[in-house]
Amino acid sequence: MDLIHKLNKKLDKMFNGSVNAKEENGCVILTGSLNSWDDIVKAGYLAVNKKKYLGVINDIEYTKEPVPGMRLPDLEDKQYDNVKCDVAIIGAGIIGCAIARELARYDLDILLIDKEHDVGMHASSRNDGEIHPGVDLIKGQVKQKYNARGNALYDEISKEMDFKFYRPGQYLCFTKKYMKIICNIARLYWKVMKVPTRYLNKEKLQKRIEGISDDMECAVFFPTAGIVCPYEVTIAYAENACDNKVKLALDTAVTDMEVLDNRILSLNTNRGTIYPKLVINAAGVYADKIAQIANDRFYTIHARKGTNAIFDKKTVKKNRFIVSAFGMSAVKTAHSKGGGILTTADDNMLIGPDAKETFDREDFSTEDINIDQIIQKHKKTLPGLKKSDIIAYYSGIRAATYEEDFVITEGKNTKNIIHVAGIQSPGLTAAPAIAKDVSLTVKKMLSEIMEVKPNADFNPNRKAIPDLARMDEEERDRLIKQNPDYGVIVCRCEEISLGQIKQALSRSVPCDTLDGVKRRVRAGMGRCQGGFCGPLVLKTISKIKNIDYEYVAKKDSQSRILFGKTKKHDTAV
Amino acid sequence: MIQQFENTYDVTVIGGGPAGLAAAVSAWEVGAKTLLVEREEKLGGILKQCIHDGFGLLMFKQKLTGPEYAQYYIEMLKNTDVNITCSTFVTDINRQDDGIFHLILVTHHGIKHIYTKAIVLATGCRERSAKQIFIHGTRPAGILTAGTAQYYVNILGQMPVKKCVILGSGDIGLIMARRLTLEGAEVEGVYEAKKELGGLLRNYSQCLMDFNIPLHTQTTVTRVFGEKRVSAVEVCSVDENMSRINGSERIIECDSLILSVGLIPENELAEKMNITLDAETKGPAADQCYQTMKDGIFVCGNAFHVNDLVDYVSSGARIAGKCAAKYKKRERRLIPVIHDEKFAYCVPQLIDIDSDQKKADIYFRTKQKEEDKHVTVTSGDNILIAKKYIEMRPSELEHIQIDIDKIEYGNDKIHVKMGKVE
Numbered sequence: 005m006d007l008i009h010k011l012n013k014k015l016d017k018m019f020n021g022s023v024n025a026k027e028e029n030g031c032v033i034l035t036g037s038l039n040s041w042d043d044i045v046k047a048g049y050l051a052v053n054k055k056k057y058l059g060v061i062n063d064i065e066y067t068k069e070p071v072p073g074m075r076l077p078d079l080e081d082k083q084y085d086n087v088k089c090d091v092a093i094i095g096a097g098i099i100g101c102a103i104a105r106e107l108a109r110y111d112l113d114i115l116l117i118d119k120e121h122d123v124g125m126h127a128s129s130r131n132d133g134e135i136h137p138g139v140d141l142i143k144g145q146v147k148q149k150y151n152a153r154g155n156a157l158y159d160e161i162s163k164e165m166d167f168k169f170y171r172p173g174q175y176l177c178f179t180k181k182y183m184k185i186i187c188n189i190a191r192l193y194w195k196v197m198k199v200p201t202r203y204l205n206k207e208k209l210q211k212r213i214e215g216i217s218d219d220m221e222c223a224v225f226f227p228t229a230g231i232v233c234p235y236e237v238t239i240a241y242a243e244n245a246c247d248n249k250v251k252l253a254l255d256t257a258v259t260d261m262e263v264l265d266n267r268i269l270s271l272n273t274n275r276g277t278i279y280p281k282l283v284i285n286a287a288g289v290y291a292d293k294i295a296q297i298a299n300d301r302f303y304t305i306h307a308r309k310g311t312n313a314i315f316d317k318k319t320v321k322k323n324r325f326i327v328s329a330f331g332m333s334a335v336k337t338a339h340s341k342g343g344g345i346l347t348t349a350d351d352n353m354l355i356g357p358d359a360k361e362t363f364d365r366e367d368f369s370t371e372d373i374n375i376d377q378i379i380q381k382h383k384k385t386l387p388g389l390k391k392s393d394i395i396a397y398y399s400g401i402r403a404a405t406y407e408e409d410f411v412i413t414e415g416k417n418t419k420n421i422i423h424v425a426g427i428q429s430p431g432l433t434a435a436p437a438i439a440k441d442v443s444l445t446v447k448k449m450l451s452e453i454m455e456v457k458p459n460a461d462f463n464p465n466r467k468a469i470p471d472l473a474r475m476d477e478e479e480r481d482r483l484i485k486q487n488p489d490y491g492v493i494v495c496r497c498e499e500i501s502l503g504q505i506k507q508a509l510s511r512s513v514p515c516d517t518l519d520g521v522k523r524r525v526r527a528g529m530g531r532c533q534g535g536f537c538g539p540l541v542l543k544t545i546s547k548i549k550n551i552d553y554e555y556v557a558k559k560d561s562q563s564r565i566l567f568g569k570t571k572k573h574d575t576a577v
Numbered sequence: 578m579i580q581q582f583e584n585t586y587d588v589t590v591i592g593g594g595p596a597g598l599a600a601a602v603s604a605w606e607v608g609a610k611t612l613l614v615e616r617e618e619k620l621g622g623i624l625k626q627c628i629h630d631g632f633g634l635l636m637f638k639q640k641l642t643g644p645e646y647a648q649y650y651i652e653m654l655k656n657t658d659v660n661i662t663c664s665t666f667v668t669d670i671n672r673q674d675d676g677i678f679h680l681i682l683v684t685h686h687g688i689k690h691i692y693t694k695a696i697v698l699a700t701g702c703r704e705r706s707a708k709q710i711f712i713h714g715t716r717p718a719g720i721l722t723a724g725t726a727q728y729y730v731n732i733l734g735q736m737p738v739k740k741c742v743i744l745g746s747g748d749i750g751l752i753m754a755r756r757l758t759l760e761g762a763e764v765e766g767v768y769e770a771k772k773e774l775g776g777l778l779r780n781y782s783q784c785l786m787d788f789n790i791p792l793h794t795q796t797t798v799t800r801v802f803g804e805k806r807v808s809a810v811e812v813c814s815v816d817e818n819m820s821r822i823n824g825s826e827r828i829i830e831c832d833s834l835i836l837s838v839g840l841i842p843e844n845e846l847a848e849k850m851n852i853t854l855d856a857e858t859k860g861p862a863a864d865q866c867y868q869t870m871k872d873g874i875f876v877c878g879n880a881f882h883v884n885d886l887v888d889y890v891s892s893g894a895r896i897a898g899k900c901a902a903k904y905k906k907r908e909r910r911l912i913p914v915i916h917d918e919k920f921a922y923c924v925p926q927l928i929d930i931d932s933d934q935k936k937a938d939i940y941f942r943t944k945q946k947e948e949d950k951h952v953t954v955t956s957g958d959n960i961l962i963a964k965k966y967i968e969m970r971p972s973e974l975e976h977i978q979i980d981i982d983k984i985e986y987g988n989d990k991i992h993v994k995m996g997k998v999e
Contacts, residue, residue, distance in 0.1 A: 075804065318848060367806075370713045396708050398716070473668075477681070481688040488685035493616060493666040497845075501683075533706035538721070539728045551733050558718035562805035565718055566729060567736040570760045 008032070011051060023047050023064055029417065030058045031302045035064040035509030041363045045306055048406040049327055058416060059303035060406040074290055077119055077255040077274060078562055085276025089113040090454070092271060092280035092448060094258050096120075096295055097128040098234065098432055099424050100286035101241035102439035103491050107446060108248035111457040115278065116242070116250055117271075119257035122520050123513060124238030125350040126288050127431070129523060130368070130400025132312055132346060132354055134326055135230030136430040137174055146410040150434035150441075152198065157436040166468040167232060168349040174323035175204070175213060177220040177385060179329065188226050191481060200227055206405050214321040215388045220329065229326050233283050233349040234432050235523045240514060241435075244466040246512035248459065253278075254514070255560070258287075263299045282449060283421045284442065289365040289403045291411075291425035300418040303405045303426060307365040310343070310357030311374040313397040315389070316531050319353050329385045345382050345389075350526060355382045355389065355402065368399050373440035395531050402428035412438060413477045414445065422446065469507040469525055473499035494544070495537040497530020505541060509548045516549050519559040542566075582660040582691070586612045588901045589680060589693040591667055591846065594622020596878020597699035598650035599891040600898030601835045604697070605657040609902035612691065613654075614682065620654075621647035622701055623724065624887065626731045627753055631779070631815040635888035646887060656992060665689075670696065670850055676906055678873065682816040695873045695901040698861070698964050699848060701893060702840040702879035704749075710838050714800040721805035723749035730756055736831035740812050743767045744798045748776035748885060748972075752836025755784035757835075765829055770815050773946055775837070776972050777885055792880040799826065801834060810834050840883045850874065856883035857922035864911060865937035865981070867897035868904070875901045882924050882940070885974050889940065900934060907931070912956075912984065916993040919944055921971060923993050930984055940976045943969045949998045954979050957988035965998055 008027050015023045015034075023036035036410040038044050048062040049542075091107060093100045096118035104116045118125070135158050141148035162169035184203070191201045202225040209223045210216055236554065246252055253275065260272040261283075270277040287294040288305075295301040328344030343356045356378045375397055383389050405411060405426035415421040422445055424438060447456050472480050472490055484491035489503030508515055508524035518534070521527055521541050528534030528541065542556045542565060554568045588604040592596045593615030601613040619625065624632070627643025634640060654661070662684060669681040673692075673960065680691040704722040712720065721729075721737060727749060729737040730962070739762055743750045746769040754764045766783060772794055774781055785792055793812070799821060814825035842860035844852075853870040855862045860881045861869040867877050877897035878890045909929045916923040921942040925988040929936060939954060953963040954977065961979040969975055984991065 225769075351933055369715045372713050375711065393710075394708070394711075395706070477688050480683075484683070484685065484687045491683050491685035491687060492664050493683060495614060496666070499668065499683075531706075532703045533708055535704050535706060535722045535725050536726055539733065543733070553733060555920070558804065563718035564806070565737065566733075567739055570730055570734050570736050 007056060009052060009564065014050060015047060018050070019043060019047065025051055027057070029302070031061050032057050033061045033063060035063050037067050039066070039068040041066055042361060045361045047334070048304060048306060052406050054407055059411070061301060062304040062306070062406065065524060066363050068572040069334045072366070074119070074257065074293065075366050076257050077121070077560070079255045080274050081276070083275040084115070084256060084278050087115065087276065088278070088279045089115040089251075090280070090450060091115070091282045091284060092117060092278055093284040093286055094271075095286035095288055095291075096123040096242060096252065096254070097126060097286065097288050098124060098238045098241065098435045099427050100284070101238050101245060102435045103284055103286060103424065103442050104245035104250045105241045106439040106443035107249050107250070108245050109443065109459055109462045110447060111459045112450070114245075114250045115253055115280065115418060116245065116475070117253045117256050117258060117273070117278070119255070121255055121517065122515065122523070123242040123252070123254075124235045124433065127400050127403060127428070129235035130398055131234050131429065131432060132343075132356060133232050133234045133348055133432070134174075134346060135169070135232060136227035137229040138197060138430070138431045139174070139176065139226060141197070141430075143197065146412055146486050147430060147434060150412075150437045151430045152409065153228070153437035154430070154434040158232070161436050162232070164464045165244050165466045167236045167240045167343045169232050170324055170349060171228065171230040172326060172347065174226040174326040174328070174344075175209065175223045176226070177209065177216070177223040177327060177329045179219050179221060179539050181221045183330070184222050187222060191224060201225065202227065204500060212323060213327055214323065214329070215386050217385055217387050220385065231324065231326065231349050236349070237432070239465055239524060240468070242513045243511055244464070245392070246362040247466060248462050258294060258297075261297045263418060266299075266417060268298055268418060268420050281420065282446060284424060284446070285421055286297060286424045288427070289401055291403060291423065295423060295425070297419050297420050300415045300421055300423070302416050303407070303411050303427065303492060305365070305403045305405060307362050307367070308404050308428070309399050311370055311397060311399045312354055312356030313375055313378060313394045314348070315393045316395050319393050320347060326530070343378065343382070345386055349391060350529070353389075355379065359402075362401070365401060367401065367427055370397055370399050384470065387418040392446055396529075396533065403551055404428050410434070410438070412442065414449070420449070420450075469504050469511075472501055472504065494540045495527035495530065497532050498526045500525050500527040500537070502544065505544050506548060508546060516545055517547070517557050517559050518565070521545070582612055582689075583660050584689070584691055586610050586660075586691065586960055588612070588695045588697060588898070589614060589678070589691060590697040590880070590898070591700055592622065592681060592699035592701055592725060592880065593617070593620040593661070593663065594699065594701050594878065595624055595647065595650065595890045596701070596880065596894040597622070597697070598647065598654065599875055599894035600697045600699055600901070602653045603661045603895040603898035605659045607899050607902040611659045611902075612693065613659055613661045614665050615661070615668060616666045618652055618664050618693040620661070620663065626727050627752075628731050629756070635886065636891055650891070664807045667846060670846060676873065695875065695904040697897050698876040698880050699878045700843040700846065700880045702842045704836070705839040705841060707834075707836055710836070712798065712801060712834070714802060715804050717801065717803040717805055719803070719833040720801060721833065721835060723747070723753045723835050726753050726835050727756070728988055730760060736760060736762060736837065738762050740765060740831045741833035741835050742798065742812070742829055742831050743835045743837060744791060745777040745836055745838035746771060746781075747837035747839060748780050750835065751780040751784040753835060753837070754790050755788055756782050758788050758790065763905050766793055768790045768796045768798060768812055769794045770819055771795070772817070773971055778970070778973070784825060791817045798834060802828075807832055807834055840879065841885065841967055842880045844876065844880060847876070857920070858924060859886050862926040863924070864909065864929040864932070865925050866900035866929060866934045867893065867925070868900060868909070868929070871905055872909075873904055882922065884947050885972065889974060889976070893938070896934065909984040912989065912991055914939065914991045914993060916941065917995050919947065919995045920993065928981060928984065928991055930981060930986065932981070935981045937979050937981060938976045939979060940974055942971055942974055943995075944971060946970050947995065951996045951998055952977060953994045953996065955992045955994065956984045959983065959985050961991070
C-alpha cells in the first residue's frame with residue numbers, strides 16, 4: 005500500500021472523509037474542510053514524513069470562523085517603486101536583520117523589507133530571550149546544528165554590537181532523588197551532543213537558586229545557557245546592517261510577485277514594485293504565504309501562541325538563572341519545552357511560555373487563564389512567585405512547520421529564493437549562525453550572475469545607547485557633563501534619561517513611536533507601565549521629529565494616542 | 578527660594594508635591610537647614626494637572642484649584658531659605674556609620690552628593706496600571722490611566738479619547754468623566770467592580786450625576802478589542818467575590834478605556850532602604866511624628882498612605898517636616914496601633930509615647946459602608962476617645978485625635994474598635 009493511500013485511510017478514519025491527501029511536487033497536500041482548528045493541526049502532523057516528502061502543505065479549510073489574513077499597513081505610496089536591488093530580504097525579525105548584517109560584509113545593494121513600522125515586531129520581541137544550550141534537540145535536526153553554532157557566536161557578536169549578554173546557565177530540576185540515575189544517563193547523551201552539563205545535588209542547587217522549592221532534589225546544570233534581550237539583539241543587528249548601508253523598507257508588505265521561468269522578477273508592495281536579483285524569505289508566520297506567491301511552497305506554517313509574564317524588579321534574586329523542572333507539564337505539549345523561569349537581561353523575573361495552536365497568525369492577545377496556568381506551574385519550582393508582582397505580560401506566535409524544524413534552503417522550484425522559514429525556538433539562539441550560512445549561500449548564488457566583492461568599509465561594531473543607570477558614577481557624571489539631557493530622568497521606574505530617549509529617536513533604524521522608544525531604552529517598561537513617562541516621551545517625539553502631538557503613535561500610524569486639540573468643538577459653527 | 582544647593586542639610590525632603598512643599602516649609606520654620614528635591618521641572622506634583630476646584634476647603638477655607646493650592650505653598654517657600662533643586666532624581670540613599678544619610682542625586686549638572694541628618698519621603702503615589710488588574714485581550718493604543726488622560730487634557734491641551742469607558746470609580750476617574758465630557762468627548766459610563774463607589778460622594782454628584790453619566794457598580798471590563806486602537810470593550814457583571822457572572826457580558830464600542838482603579842504609594846526608595854511597609858497601606862509604617870521604623874526617615878502624603886483630600890496631606894506633612902527638623906537619635910518607645918477587621922487600615926501604625934508630639938491624629942478607612950457606629954480608641958481599659966459616626970464609607974478617610982498623655986504606660990497596644998451605637 006503506498007504512503008498516500010495509507011495516510012488517506014487514517015485521515016478518513018479520523019475525520020470521516022472530510023480530509024483528503026495527495027502527493028504533488030514531492031509534497032503532501034491536504035485538502036478538505038474541518039470545523040476544529042486542533043483537528044486541522046492534527047491532520048497536518050499526521051501527514052509528516054520527513055524522509056519521503058519535502059513537507060506538508062495543509063490547505064484544509066477552517067469552517068468554524070473566518071481566519072484573519074495578514075494585517076497590512078495603511079500606507080500607499082511609491083517610495084520604493086522601481087527600486088532595484090541585489091538582495092531583498094522579506095521580514096525584519098531577528099533572522100532577516102541578522103542576514104542583512106552578515107550580507108553587508110559584501111558590496112551589495114540590500115533591501116530589508118517589513119510590513120510593520122519597526123523591526124522585530126513579531127516573534128523576535130515576543131519570546132523569553134534565552135540562548136539555549138540545546139537540551140531537547142536531536143541530532144539530525146537543522147535547528148540542532150544551528151543552535152550549537154549560534155550559541156557559541158553570542159560572546160563575539162554581543163561584544164561587536166554592544167548588547168547585553170549573560171551566561172547564567174540553565175538548571176533542569178528533578179523532584180525525585182532516584183532521578184539522579186536518569187540525569188546521568190541523559191548526561192551521556194548530552195555529552196555526545198557536545199552540550200556541557202554538570203550534576204548538582206540538592207544542597208548545591210539551593211545555594212545557586214534562592215527560593216527554589218524544597219521538592220527539587222537534584223538538577224542538571226547547563227553552563228552554556230545564556231540570556232539576551234531579544235529585541236535589543238534584533239535592533240542591534242538592524243542598526244549595524246543600516247550603519248553598513250543596508251536599506252530598510254518599513255511599513256512595506258509584499259503582497260504579490262511576478263514569477264517567470266522559475267525566477268522572481270519583482271515584488272509587489274503597497275509602496276511600489278521592487279526588482280531584486282535574489283529574494284530571502286524570512287517572513288516568519290507568513291513565510292509559507294511568501295513561498296506560495298513565489299511559486300515555491302513546500303511547507304505550512306501553523307501559528308502556536310505562547311504567553312510570558314514579567315515580574316516587578318524587586319522580586320529579582322541575587323544570582324541570575326534560568327530554571328525549569330523536569331516533567332512538570334501543566335501546559336506542556338509535544339512541541340514545546342514547556343517554559344521556565346529566568347532573569348531577563350534587564351533584571352526582571354520572567355515566567356513562561358505556554359503553547360496553544362491558533363488559526364490567527366497575528367493573535368497577540370492575552371487571556372487570564374494563561375497567566376494563571378503559567379504561574380501555577382512555575383510556582384512548583386519557585387514557590388515565592390506571586391501574581392500580584394506581575395507588572396506585564398505578552399503573547400508571541402511561534403512560526404512552526406508540521407515538521408517542527410527550520411527550513412533553510414534554496415528554492416525547490418523557484419531559482420532565486422532562499423527560504424529561512426519555520427523559525428521558532430531556538431531561532432534567537434540559532435540566528436547568528438543561520439545568518440552566516442545564508443550569506444555564504446547568497447554569495448554563491450549571486451556569483452553566478454554578478455561579481456560579489458567584499459564591502460571594504462564594513463564595520464562590525466555598533467555602539468549601544470548609553471545605559472546610564474547601570475554605569476558607575478564617574479562615567480555617568482562624565483556623560484551628563486557632556487550632555488545634560490542624560491541628567492534629566494524621564495522614566496522614573498527604569499531611571500531613563502531624556503538624553504537616552506533622544507538618542508533612540510536618532511539612530512540608523514528609524515524610531516518615532518512610544519513602543520519604539522520603549523523597546524530601545526525601556527522608558528515605560530517599569531512598574532507604572534508608562535503612566536508617568538508616556539506623555540513626556542510623546543512630547544519628546546513630537547519635538548525631535550517635528551510632528552504635532554496628535555500624530556505621535558503607540559506603534560504605527562493606525563495606533564495614535566491623541567485626537568487633536570481640546571476645545572475643538574467650540575470652534576464648530 | 579534658592580534654586581541651588583550645598584551638600585549638608587538638617588532635613589532633605591524628597592518630592593515637591595503638596596506633601597513635600599508643606600514638609601519643607603515647616604522644617605524651615607523650626608530652624609532646620611532644608612533641601613527640597615523634585616524630579617520634575619516644576620514644583621507642585623500632581624496638583625499641577627488638577628485644574629478642578631475643591632482643594633483647600635479645610636486648610637484655607639476656600640475652594641481652590643490644584644495649581645492655586647500648590648501656589649500657596651510655593652509662595653510660602655519663597656519667603657524661606659529652603660534650597661530647592663528641580664529636575665533632580667534621588668538614585669540612592671545610604672546611612673553612614675555616624676548616622677548621617679548620604680544621598681546620590683542625578684541632575685543635569687552631573688551627579689551630586691548630599692549629606693543630611695533627616696529625610697522626609699514625600700514621593701507621592703502612582704496609579705495601578707491595566708496590567709496590574711489583568712486587563713486582557715488585544716494591546717492597542719487607547720488604554721490609559723485617568724491621571725495620564727488628565728495630563729493630556731489639562732497640560733498638553735490634547736484629547737486622548739472621543740468615546741470612552743471608564744473602569745473604576747476612583748476620584749480621578751470621576752473628575753475625568755466630567756472633564757472629558759466638558760471637552761466634547763462621550764463618556765459611555767463608569768464601571769466599578771465593587772459594590773461601593775471608589776471616590777468621594779461629592780465627586781459622584783458633581784461629576785457623574787450632574788452630567789448624566791451612568792455608574793455601573795458590580796460590573797467590570799473583561800476584555801479589550803481592537804489591534805491598533807481600542808475598538809470596543811467587553812463589560813460583565815461580577816458577584817461579591819469579584820467572579821464574573823456568565824451571560825451578563827456586553828460589548829461596548831469605544832476608542833478608549835480609562836482606568837481609575839487605585840493608587841499605590843511610591844515606596845521604591847523606602848524598599849531600597851529596607852523600611853518596613855504596611856501591607857494594608859502599601860506605604861511605610863510610621864509613628865505619630867511620621868517617623869518610619871528607620872530612625873531619621875520620615876514619610877508623609879500619599880507615599881505614606883493614599884489620602885483623598887490634599888488638606889490632610891498638608892497637615893500631616895507639616896508635622897512630618899517639624900519632627901524631622903527636631904530629629905535627634907534616641908530610643909523610641911513604640912506602641913503599635915491595631916484595629917478591628919472592619920477597618921481597611923489605620924495610620925499611624927505606631928505611637929511613640931516619649932515624643933513631644935502629644936496629640937496624634939488617627940486616620941482610618943472602613944472596609945465597607947458603615948452606619949451608626951461608634952469608633953473607640955482604647956489603651957488597655959482606658960478609652961482615649963470615642964466618636965459616633967452616622968455614616969462611614971471606604972472612600973472617605975476619617976480621623977480622630979488622641980491624647981498621648983492619656984495612654985497608660987505598660988499597655989502594649991492601642992486598639993481602634995468599631996461598635997454599634999446602642
